[in-house]
Amino acid sequence: MAAMIGNVLEYYDFIVYAFLAATLARNFFQGDKYGGLLASFAAFGVGFLARPVGGAIIGRIADVHGRRAALLITIFGMAVGTAGIGLLPTYATAGALAPALLVFLRLVQGLAAGGEWGSATSFIVESAPPGKRGFYGGMGQASIAASSLASSVVATIVSASFTADQLDAWAWRLPFLFGGILLPIGLYMRRNIVETPAFTQAQENLEQVERTSKSAALGMMSKAFGFTIIWTVSYYVMLSYMPTFLGKYAGLSTTQALMSNSIALAVLVAATPFFGALSDRIGRKPLLIGCCVGFLLFSYVLFRVVLGGASFGAILAIQIFFNLFIAAFSGAGPSALCELFPTYGRTTLMSIGYSLSTAIFGGFAPFISTWLIGVTGSPIAPAFYLTAAAIVSGIVISTFRETARERLR
Template sequence: MKDNHSTSRAPAYITTEMYRPSYQPILIGALSNTLEWYDFIVYATMSEYISDNFFIFDNKRDALHVTLTLFGMSFIARPLGGIAIGRFGDAIGRKPALLLSMGIMTIATTAIGFLPGHASLGVAAPVCLLIARLAQGFSAGGEWGVALSFISEWSPPGQRGVRMSFLSLTVTLGSLMASGISAILMTQLSPTQMLDWGWRVPFLLGGAAGSVMFGLRYFADETPIFQAHMTNSRHRKARTRNISVGKLLLASGFSLNWTVSYYIFIVYLPIFARTHTNIRSDHATWSNAITLISIAFLIPLIGALSDKYGRLPFFRMSCLAVITFAAPAFWLIVAFESLAGTILAQLTLGVAIALYSGPGPALLAELFPTESRSLGAGLSYALTATIFGGFAPLIADWSITLTGSIYAPAVYAMMAACVSLAAISFLPETAASQLT
């Protein structure tokens, strides 16, 4: 399967005139996807306050573990969303599927913002919270593959790396928004105010913005490549073709370093700093925000470079960086317990994430054909995120308790990077390929 000079030929019905030079479709897909990921990640930034409101334990550590378990359980719904919304997007259209995922995410996020806690609803409160999180996971699982298909099919050859890097950028920007708003609230409000009502504000803001983004998606155009594919009689039967299991597993192995690094170094690391060191909560959150800004700056640059120099070299550099620097970064945070040390550690690991995130979406889009792109790309990423990424914060914190070592989360990330490095050796170089 390995082919370092792959230049797959597009079907005759896919022409260069189908690609729109304007960035308007990219921006519509990207802005809405930013909100999707903001809604999904803000739960983690508010996890400490959610645990106090929804779970009654004598030990606050146990309450946090249950809250992180719910964070991970929401990932169980991601493959289901990847299958259901992905198939819907491949069969009916990218635009209807994008509207469906945005609608589900907006309703679920708003519901969390208004949901009463354990003091009012008792055991029903965490049950309702779980249902809302499963809905968010279902939406996020379907969103990724459909948004990836939508943006790739508007991107001309030779520009897919830079244009599709905006999809990774939306994940970073969504997380940045979640971290930034959370940091502002934690700085401006007292701990009592945050616990009483402040934690709800990010969810309600996300729900309100979701209504606006739903309207933007409603007025977007369907991709010409998908329209041509649907009307081409020779390819109608191909829409039901099964996805290669080998390609799906290879794409999942490739995604492993991507997802584990993100959820360990961006989602869990601030929690680690707040709970295992004497670093202030707002300092840990600001470090996360600064790191995300840096990642956001690097992603389009690396995406553009991958169009010129290929995708694979950047993936290899990312894996090697995680293997080399993950353990020293955790040592630096614990040894100095300072804002500067935390920022330096996170920035180092953030570069590794950017190296993967820049060209990553383009590669996934180029691996799968039009008739199964939404399902294939979405499901492969969702499976990896569910099994290894979503539970990464819980696994990381539990592994520290089990082993007594602060380096346990770093070892987990290093192992994931090793697996992805092996998978990359079987991947074709797709930078010069045509969508099929």
């Protein structure tokens, strides 16, 4: 519960930026037209560039000094970075210094987030009873989806409670400042957690551990990198970028777009543990491959429906449909990745592979989607990005052996 609640607090801080991208573009990048929105999403993506570094540094701390130490560091870094954004001066007040400070705080958030996922996921999966790693890993991933839901709900409430002028003037700060008060809650939840049995046993038997060669470690990280592409692209296109996309190209108001996103996210939160438990019964690969096939077959068709003047109800149904595929991947994904790596180096190696992929393909997914639309002149372009990601990850996952019934190494 400590790791799950920490995930909610941490990723709320990180994701809320994407939901307010257009407002931030007006306050820090002189407008929400193509150039300003592109700059705002670039700043969003910059935070992800720090994630592999954070994954390597904090992941190493987790593997040497324990998961608890890493989880305390990440909760502190994320809350400080988010509250700082809420206190920043805007471009109208500080000129070019304002976007520079925004980028700096995004880097602080990125360092913390880079270590959070690997540390929390390792902690949760290693703590799971036999035969329930998928369910526990799915619960952990559901907590991350819950943080997206919390971000979306807060952004929806703020958008509905204030006028557009008030939102641009000062109300945009409220969701970020809320992240600051989460720090003491997160520290309290994590200060008394104990190390996992798998980590404790690995530390006791370090002399007997057969070390992984550099080439083998690189191979495992490469698999984690390719594995994560569709996961992170679908997550950040369908969840973080979608409110902006729906408002700009599907004719929904800001409040409608955020409300639709929130409802679909609630389905994702509820479904992810179910798919995690299902992966314990039928294996990880059927669900992972099924997600890739789903995005391959349906991305273009359903984006075309959304852009064809679909009603709010139809758009909501499409978002829920896509979120069920994400839930299938998110349920099986954490345990499948953990099972790929040995315990003594799990957090470091997994965090680097996962964070690199997330930094390149996920963090810049809103930027890439916006850029593709600008280059092609067609708002259908993000569907091609999803399709390409599904093909690459599907090929990588097909090379995995089934590990659902194997013991952690």
